[in-house]
Amino acid sequence: xxxxxxxxxxxxxxxxxxxxxxxxxxxxxxxxxxxxxxxxxxxxxxxxxxxxxxxxxxxxxxxxxxxxxxxxxxxxxxxxxxxxxxxxxxxxxxxxxxxxxxxxxxxxxxxxxxxxxxxxxxxxxxxxxxxxxxxxxxxxxxxxxxxxxxxxxxxxxxxxxxxxxxxxxxxxxxxxxxxxxxxxxxxxxxxxxxxxxxxxxxxxxx
Numbered sequence: 001x002x003x004x005x006x007x008x009x010x011x012x013x014x015x016x017x018x019x020x021x022x023x024x025x026x027x028x029x030x031x032x033x034x035x036x037x038x039x040x041x042x043x044x045x046x047x048x049x050x051x052x053x054x055x056x057x058x059x060x061x062x063x064x065x066x067x068x069x070x071x072x073x074x075x076x077x078x079x080x081x082x083x084x085x086x087x088x089x090x091x092x093x094x095x096x097x098x099x100x101x102x103x104x105x106x107x108x109x110x111x112x113x114x115x116x117x118x119x120x121x122x123x124x125x126x127x128x129x130x131x132x133x134x135x136x137x138x139x140x141x142x143x144x145x146x147x148x149x150x151x152x153x154x155x156x157x158x159x160x161x162x163x164x165x166x167x168x169x170x171x172x173x174x175x176x177x178x179x180x181x182x183x184x185x186x187x188x189x190x191x192x193x194x195x196x197x198x199x200x201x202x203x204x205x206x
Contacts (some may be wrong), residue, residue, distance in 0.1 A: 021058045023048040025068050032110040037117060066115070067124035073111055074128070080104055086143050090198060093143050097167060098191045102183055105172045108132075112169060137164040147198045159197065166193045 027047035031039040041062070045052040059065040080103060084096045105112075118125035140163045141148065151159050165171060167190065175186035 017058070020048075020050060020054065021068070024050065024055055024058060024065065025072055028065060028069055029072075029111065032114050035110075037114050063118075063122050063124050066118060066122065067128070069111060070115070070124060070128040073108065074131075077104065077108070077132075080107060081139075084139075084143050086145060090147065091195070094191055094194050094198070097140070097143055097194065098187050101167055101172060101190065102187050105169055105176075106183060108169075109173075133168070136168065140164050140167050144198060162197050163194065166190065166197060 024044060027044050028039065031043060031047055036043065039047075041052050041055050044065075045055050048055075055065070059068065082100060084093060084100065086093070088096075115125045115129055119129055120126075137160075141160055144163060148156050148160055148163075171193075172186060172190070175181045175189055176183070179186075181189065
């Protein structure tokens with residue numbers, strides 16, 4: 001059995017290592033939120049108040065560092081998403097989905113932009129993005145399951161795809177960044193789009 005004098009220094013080193021690792025991850029997130037989409041290792045190290053070599057002592061490469069950021073954000077995302085009652089009135093569910101997407105998309109925007117740049121070259125970025133996209137599609141299908149089930153069987157997949165696209169990050173970014181809408185305006189546009197999709201009948205066949 002180890003004496004306490006032997007255990008304490010080891011525990012102290014472990015705690016310092018965890019603090020340093022956390023500081024590096026926080027530094028990268030802070031730089032992304034400040035608009036630095038592709039910060040250098042030197043900038044990350046300076047923000048974390050460590051030497052550049054310390055970054056590589058904790059993370060094998062930039063991909064591993066971004067994977068740690070994704071892991072941290074995923075843990076926080078669940079709480080931010082909240083729970084929407086799929087049995088509520090349609091207007092209420094649409095309003096809650098819009099509020100949820102506005103809240104989540106505004107929060108993830110800085111890290112999301114960096115991840116999109118890395119996606120073609122990074123397995124961790126690609127997996128994180130696909131996991132996020134899949135979860136958001138699943139949430140739309142769950143919340144609007146009654147309306148999707150009420151549509152003609154031949155239209156259900158199309159309606160689900162249209163709802164998922166409308167409530168996606170890509171659509172939100174187009175409203176906010178390309179059209180220059182503020183959060184309230186973008187939310188109103190998303191609300192109108194979702195409600196129109198959910199209340200429109202099947203398209204006329206020629």
